[in-house]
Amino acid sequence: MRLTIVTDAWFPQVNGVVHSLNRITTVLRGQGDEVSVVAPDRFRTVPCPTYPDIRLSLVGPGRIARVIDAEKPDHVHIATEGPLGMLARRHCLKTGIGFTTSYHTRFPEYVSARFPLPESWAYAVVRRFHNSGLGCMVATPSLEAELTARGFRHLMRWSRGVDADLFHPRPEANLDLPRPIFLNVGRVAVEKNLEAFCALNLPGSRVVVGDGPARAGLQARFPDVHFLGMMKGEALAQAYASADVFVFPSRTDTFGNVLLEALSSGLPVAAFPVTGPRDVITDPKVGVLDVDLRKAALAALELSGADARQFAQGFSWEASAAAFRNNILAGHGALAQKAA
Structure with missing residues (x-):
């Protein structure tokens, strides 16, 4: 299969979208598929208002169309609703x-959190965008139910994986902070609801790994929280293994790769107990979901x-890539059947 993935989120950004697309691209290429990525690194860009780490492509x-x-793709997968995604959709149609x-x-929620625009307006645009293709891939059953209720069609399930060789328990790992250590990893941005974590009255230490536009403000308001900045690879794995509990305060994530x-x-x-966590934390032996986040922690x-470790080993990037590929084949199969 010759596949072109179009995404407005790509390196050097560090987030779940980039990570997921990079991992499945690597797996599919290893299995013989020809996969190209059309991303902002090919074009001139400008910083996104209110979030300068995100670059928006300046392209017509x-x-x-020429790119x-x-x-010569057999199929195009459009991962984001940004400038590149919108133009790719237009060309494909x-x-x-x-x-x-x-x-x-x-x-829609992220836009409303930053600008005085009704969510319903943004949902109308996003729904039209996703309903025009052969299918829209979603990570969890809860998200599928939510989007179905909002009028989204042709939804396909695509879960995620984890690199169990990199992320594993390390008894020697040590952040040299008072225990217990409660950890959060991810973008430090308003939509992640990190204030809810930082404000918790917990014993030991609260640690945030990551960076983003809300970091300076949160550090000033919560000087007793340890902000360690962005980490990758082995350093990130060591940080995870040094903690005792992972606290995930987001109410807007559609999955949460960091959970795995x-x-x-x-x-x-x-x-x-919201979309994302309730779909990933399906075994009460590995996590606690509660409207009282302190109680859960x-x-x-x-x-x-x-x-927790044993549960996570049920997820792999190979299985995720297989689901992704099968969704593409199913979409084309449905199209051929309709044409016949």
């Missing part, structure tokens, strides 16, 4: 190239790291 429809056509999309981010990384590292999870201290 003609150039996107996609040069790849115009030329009849089969394409799928994926719903990674609660774009924490579990694989032997960390039980504490989170709100303290209860998670009593859970077994070995159980």
Whole structure:
């Protein structure tokens, strides 16, 4: 299969979208598929208002058309609803190239959190975007139910994986902080609801690994929280393994790859009972979901790291890539059946 993935989120950004797309691209290429990525690194960019770490591509429809056509794809997967995604969708509809999309981010909620615009307006745009392809991939059953209720069609399930060789328990790991250590990893941005974690009255230490536009403000307000900045690879794995509980305060994530990384590292999870956590933390032995996040965090201290690790080993990037590929084939199969 010759596949072109179009995404507005790509390196050097560090987030779940980039990580997921990079991992499945690597797996598919290893299995013999020809996969190209059309991302902002090919074009001139400008910083996104309110979030300068995200770069928006400055490109016209003609150039996107030439770039996609040069790849001669059998299929196009459009991962994001940004400038590149919108132009790729337009070209695919115009030329009849089969394409799928994926719903990674609660774009309407994120826009409303930053600008005085009704969520319903953004949902109308996003729904039209995703309903025009052969299918829209979603990570969890809860998200599928939510989007179905909002009028999204042709939804396909695509879960995620974890690198269990990198993220694993390390008894020697040590952050040299008072225990117990409650950890959060991810973008430090308003939509992640980190204030809820930072404000918790917990024993020991609260640690945030990551960076983003909200970091300076949160550090000033919560000087007793340890902000360690962005970490990758071995350093990140060591940070996970140094903690006792992973606290996930987000109410807007559609999955939460960090949940699997924490579990694989032997960390039980504490989170709100919302889309994402309630689809990942399906075994009460590996995490606690509660509307009272402090109660959940303290209860998670009593859970077994070995159980968390064993649970996470049920997820792999190979299985995730297989589901992704099967969704593409199913979309084309449905299209052929309709044409017949």
